[in-house]
Amino acid sequence: xxxxxxxxxxxxxxxIIPELLAAGHQVTGLVRSDAGARALVAAGVQVQHGALDDLxxxxxxxxxxxxxxxxxxxxxxxxxxxxxxxxxxxxxxxGAALAGSDRPLVVTSGTAHLPAGRSSTEExxxxxNAPARHRIPSEEATLALAARGVRACLIRxxxxxxxxxxxxxxPALIGVARATGVSAYIGDGMNRWPAVHRLxxxxxxxxxxxxxxxxxxxxGIADQGIPVREIAQVIGRRLQLPVASRSPQEADGHFGWxxxxxxxxxxxxxxxxxxxxxxxxxxxxxxxDLDRPAYFAS
Numbered sequence: 001x002x003x004x005x006x007x008x009x010x011x012x013x014x015x016i017i018p019e020l021l022a023a024g025h026q027v028t029g030l031v032r033s034d035a036g037a038r039a040l041v042a043a044g045v046q047v048q049h050g051a052l053d054d055l056x057x058x059x060x061x062x063x064x065x066x067x068x069x070x071x072x073x074x075x076x077x078x079x080x081x082x083x084x085x086x087x088x089x090x091x092x093x094x095g096a097a098l099a100g101s102d103r104p105l106v107v108t109s110g111t112a113h114l115p116a117g118r119s120s121t122e123e124x125x126x127x128x129n130a131p132a133r134h135r136i137p138s139e140e141a142t143l144a145l146a147a148r149g150v151r152a153c154l155i156r157x158x159x160x161x162x163x164x165x166x167x168x169x170x171p172a173l174i175g176v177a178r179a180t181g182v183s184a185y186i187g188d189g190m191n192r193w194p195a196v197h198r199l200x201x202x203x204x205x206x207x208x209x210x211x212x213x214x215x216x217x218x219x220g221i222a223d224q225g226i227p228v229r230e231i232a233q234v235i236g237r238r239l240q241l242p243v244a245s246r247s248p249q250e251a252d253g254h255f256g257w258x259x260x261x262x263x264x265x266x267x268x269x270x271x272x273x274x275x276x277x278x279x280x281x282x283x284x285x286x287x288x289d290l291d292r293p294a295y296f297a298s
Contacts, residue, residue, distance in 0.1 A: 001025045003209065004065035006052070006090070007072035008045065009036040011165055012108070012157075015202035016069060017043055023206060030061060030072065052086050055093040062097035067104040067209050070094065077257045084134030091141045100149040106208045107142040109135050109156045111194055111219065111268040112261070119224055119267040122156075122217045131260050139217075146215035153212040157220045158194035158268060159261065161201055162289050169193075170290060172258055174235055183236035184246045184254055189229025191265035196222040197283035207277045218273040222281035225267025234287055238296050 003020055007013035008029025020027050021044055028046040031037045037047045050057035052072055062068050070090065074083040094105050112132035114120035126136045145152035160170050177183040201220045208218055229243075236243035251259040274280055289295075 001066040001209070002064070003027050004030070004048075004061040004068045006030045006058075006068075006070045007108075008040055010071060011167065012161060012198055012201055012205075013069075013071045014043075014165075015163075015198045016071065016205050017045055019202045019206045020209075021045075023210075028061060028065065030058075052090050055089060058090055058093040059097040062094045062105075065103070067106075068094050068098065069106045069205055069209055071108045071205070073108065080132075080134045084137060087135075087138045088141055091138055091145075095141070095145045095148060095150055095152070098145070098150045098152075102149055102151055104209050104212060105142070105145065105150050105152040106205055106212060107138065107152065107154050109139050109142075109154045111156050111158050111221070111266055112264060114156075114266060114268065116265050119269045121269050122219050122272045131264070143215050143217075151212065151214045153208055153214065153216040153218060155201075155204060155208055155218050155220050156268070157201060158196055158223075159264065159266065160193055160195035160286055161198050161220075162195060162286050163198035163283070164294065166198075166295070169258070169261055170231065170286070171295065173231065173262075174239070174295065176255055176258060177232075177235050177239055177241055180254060181241060183232045183239065183241050183243045185229045185232045185243075186246055186248055186251050186263050189232060189245060190227045191263060192225030192227055192267040193231070193264070193286075194221045194223055194225055194266065194268040195286035196220045196281060197285075197289065200279075200281040200283050204273070204277070204279050207279050211277055213276075216276070218277065219268055219270040220273070221268045221270035222283075223285050223287075224269055226286055228262060230287060231290065234290050238291065
């Protein structure tokens with residue numbers, strides 16, 4: 001299969017590439033920089049220069065492919081609504097190119113906009129009041145493409161996708177701990193984050209491309225919900241810093257932009273995904289992966 005991949009040089013996209021190549025697929029990666037293009041060529045990937053706001057380029061890349069995997073996203077925490085609009089426009093462009101073809105489109109979403117306080121499943125609709133509600137229009141647009149003859153499906157990823165090269169929420173927590181001299185959590189720290197290793201996530205993207213159903217929602221979840229206090233304890237021990245609670249009123253001052261996320265309680269399940277796609281996480285869980293020197297090398 002000829003696969004058009006956005007976010008090809010990113011943390012998740014770069015892990016998807018060897019999964020696809022090993023399965024015999026051909027990959028064309030969307031890339032913005034010359035350095036990124038050289039890295040893709042070295043990995044055995046064809047290159048298409050462009051960006052998420054180049055809608056004609058996205059349509060062209062999708063039209064030339066047998067399937068599309070969309071992992072790129074602009075993580076601008078100062079204007080996530082604008083990032084969500086860019087994502088929606090990209091998905092609309094893919095849909096225009098793929099309509100009536102029954103070709104697969106695998107779109108990345110998340111679990112942070114699902115109902116709080118219980119383990120969400122693939123069957124759960126988003127919570128319109130959730131902090132990550134900027135993802136909701138993209139989910140709705142993706143699922144609607146099934147009625148237009150596109151084998152479109154979603155992969156919802158957890159707050160922590162971890163592994164070599166992680167530059168997400170957990171490294172940000174490490175940075176806050178270093179800057180403040182304490183590895184902190186909010187309240188009793190029993191709010192839960194789901195997690196998955198990037199290599200397990202990459203395999204799920206391949207399976208969804210090959211076997212996913214139109215209109216399906218899949219969950220890339222290995223750890224269903226790890227108390228944030230346990231994450232803070234590993235960070236504190238590794239950095240030899242005290243581990244302490246902060247009140248909700250202190251969250252903004254201590255965590256900055258992370259304050260919105262540090263309090264989330266969004267456990268999630270992947271039981272249905274495992275049953276439907278034959279996917280099973282096999283790599284290290286978040287706490288054991290975090291408890292390595294690599295996360296604290298810089």
